[in-house]
Amino acid sequence: MEKNICFIENYKDIEMVSKKPLLQNTIFIPLNLETFLFCKKKKFEIFDFKNNILNQFHKKALLAGKKFIDGLKFNHQLNYSLKSEIIFLLRFRLNSVLFIIDIINNLKKKYVISSIIVSGIDKKFHTNSEKENIASEIIDNLYGAEYKVVKLSTNNYQEQKPFLYRSQISEKLDPKKKKILLSNVGYNFLRFVKFFKKKNVSIYVPFFNKVFNIKKIYYYLKGFKPLVIKKKRNFEEKEKIFIKRIDYFYNSIDLSYLLNNFYNKYNFYFNEIYQHSIVLKNFINKNNFSLTISNITKGIHGSILDKEINCNTLCVPHGIIAKAYNEHDEIYKKTIAEAVFNGESKFFAIQSKITERSLDTHAIEGKKLTTGNLIFASIKKSFKKKKYILQASTLKDFSNMQFLGVEMFYEYWDNLSILNRIAKDRKYKIIVKPHPTIKNCTYELQKIFKNLKFSNKSIDHLLKRTSILISYSSSVIEDSLNSFIPVILFDKASRYMHINPFKSYNKILPINYVSSEIDLIETINCLRKESIENFDKYVFKSNFKENIDKSILTLI
Numbered sequence: 001m002e003k004n005i006c007f008i009e010n011y012k013d014i015e016m017v018s019k020k021p022l023l024q025n026t027i028f029i030p031l032n033l034e035t036f037l038f039c040k041k042k043k044f045e046i047f048d049f050k051n052n053i054l055n056q057f058h059k060k061a062l063l064a065g066k067k068f069i070d071g072l073k074f075n076h077q078l079n080y081s082l083k084s085e086i087i088f089l090l091r092f093r094l095n096s097v098l099f100i101i102d103i104i105n106n107l108k109k110k111y112v113i114s115s116i117i118v119s120g121i122d123k124k125f126h127t128n129s130e131k132e133n134i135a136s137e138i139i140d141n142l143y144g145a146e147y148k149v150v151k152l153s154t155n156n157y158q159e160q161k162p163f164l165y166r167s168q169i170s171e172k173l174d175p176k177k178k179k180i181l182l183s184n185v186g187y188n189f190l191r192f193v194k195f196f197k198k199k200n201v202s203i204y205v206p207f208f209n210k211v212f213n214i215k216k217i218y219y220y221l222k223g224f225k226p227l228v229i230k231k232k233r234n235f236e237e238k239e240k241i242f243i244k245r246i247d248y249f250y251n252s253i254d255l256s257y258l259l260n261n262f263y264n265k266y267n268f269y270f271n272e273i274y275q276h277s278i279v280l281k282n283f284i285n286k287n288n289f290s291l292t293i294s295n296i297t298k299g300i301h302g303s304i305l306d307k308e309i310n311c312n313t314l315c316v317p318h319g320i321i322a323k324a325y326n327e328h329d330e331i332y333k334k335t336i337a338e339a340v341f342n343g344e345s346k347f348f349a350i351q352s353k354i355t356e357r358s359l360d361t362h363a364i365e366g367k368k369l370t371t372g373n374l375i376f377a378s379i380k381k382s383f384k385k386k387k388y389i390l391q392a393s394t395l396k397d398f399s400n401m402q403f404l405g406v407e408m409f410y411e412y413w414d415n416l417s418i419l420n421r422i423a424k425d426r427k428y429k430i431i432v433k434p435h436p437t438i439k440n441c442t443y444e445l446q447k448i449f450k451n452l453k454f455s456n457k458s459i460d461h462l463l464k465r466t467s468i469l470i471s472y473s474s475s476v477i478e479d480s481l482n483s484f485i486p487v488i489l490f491d492k493a494s495r496y497m498h499i500n501p502f503k504s505y506n507k508i509l510p511i512n513y514v515s516s517e518i519d520l521i522e523t524i525n526c527l528r529k530e531s532i533e534n535f536d537k538y539v540f541k542s543n544f545k546e547n548i549d550k551s552i553l554t555l556i
Helices: 011-019 033-042 055-071 080-110 135-143 190-198 213-222 256-286 299-305 327-340 353-358 409-426 436-448 459-463 476-482 517-529 544-555
Strands: 002-008 026-030 112-118 148-151 165-168 179-182 202-207 225-228 230-236 291-294 312-315 347-350 367-370 388-391 430-432 466-471 487-490 511-514
Touching: 002 011, 002 033, 002 080, 002 135, 011 033, 026 033, 033 409, 033 436, 055 080, 055 327, 080 112, 080 135, 080 256, 080 299, 080 327, 112 135, 135 148, 135 256, 165 256, 179 190, 190 202, 190 544, 213 225, 256 299, 291 299, 291 544, 299 312, 312 544, 388 409, 388 459, 409 430, 409 517, 459 466, 459 476, 466 476, 466 517, 476 487, 487 517, 511 517
Parallel strands: 002 026, 002 112, 112 148, 179 202, 179 291, 202 225, 291 312, 312 347, 347 367, 388 430, 388 466, 466 487, 487 511
Antiparallel strands: 165 230
């Protein structure tokens, strides 16, 4: 049977497909939740991800990614922050390529492919933005000689090569005053701002775009001062090439040209990070900062933890770092740790016993600082009865795809379908907190899953009325445990266990793993009846304010 296949990557592709007449005899391949919902709404024939993208592919892709990263060779001795940013983004590109290869291989087994339809969007320069279109380039490069590739648009972006300038910081600081630099104020880092403001310690946060006066006033009222990194436009710098030529094959497919091209598109971005990090680190040392704290260890945010920093440096991971249990699990969990719990920091905050046990399989170079909870939610009291079940999981887009330990967008749809059904049948009140990457899909999801309630309110707010958390993998798991709310790890694909629950002779625990709808219902019912104990097996029972006082204050 002959079929056309049409890839839809993001909202830009949706706009193009919407303007075209309905493509006959076509299988549509959405590449994220937004495009998946579009195809569902249009009642297109959608590629059967569930029965084609199997667990074995996830494991194979992880091994391929490890082989690729292990084979990368660098031209310069780089700090961990820049090196890990390069590794992270190139791995994302490889993952996107592997996903498309597996889709095409499965389609080849069942159909004669008449043509492959793509948007045709192809940009010359990439950043770490999730909005880059890359599917057209992948298809054209790998399958252009084998199949007819139809491009819905040939009007590519008119891009001029940007100029690379030296960076500068013009602010003048009092070298005698105690100062702390935070990488950002996300992930509850405002707790540090509020705490140190009372201690008369100045808090600074780097910004890489112009900050208008009204914003500066807002930040001052919040308790921190923006440190603006600007471009010194009278000093142009020459771009460096940070890696040697990539030579990589996957299943006898030569991906070298494609991956080298992706690196070249990123190279300007990598050089900007390099320039920003030089001036930022020099500024920190010159102005006698007492401490730098980051929740990210890669890229420009991670650079404030690099070994050149003279003062104390502290990594406070915002992700949930857990012990690995097998080969594939270890590859995935080390990948997560690369971004939030690795690198050159002098100190690493151990916020939970989960993270403490992760050190059995994950090594850190700096000193471990057992702090207890610093930035996760900590809802100890609630003035309203906790009556909701909260669902929250991490989802990734096509351009930052990860395998094994992340719920795929089509799996997310299936799990919402299950929750929607049991909410109706069992009268459960279930709130779904969409991941930030799919926040724009909230309205459409609410229209489809009418028995669920969707909310983009903060996790701290939602946990106040939550009795049970359902997740696949997410930092919300630690938010929940620190708030003494039990967790159900719902893994319908039987692929990944984020945390291995303690065994306990059929007793319900703070963390419970299930892989079927029946077990999910049974566990919910048990959790609603029983009082759950033993949270201290997973978290330290201490207040985050006390933890900041006793652990962080000593570092300055």
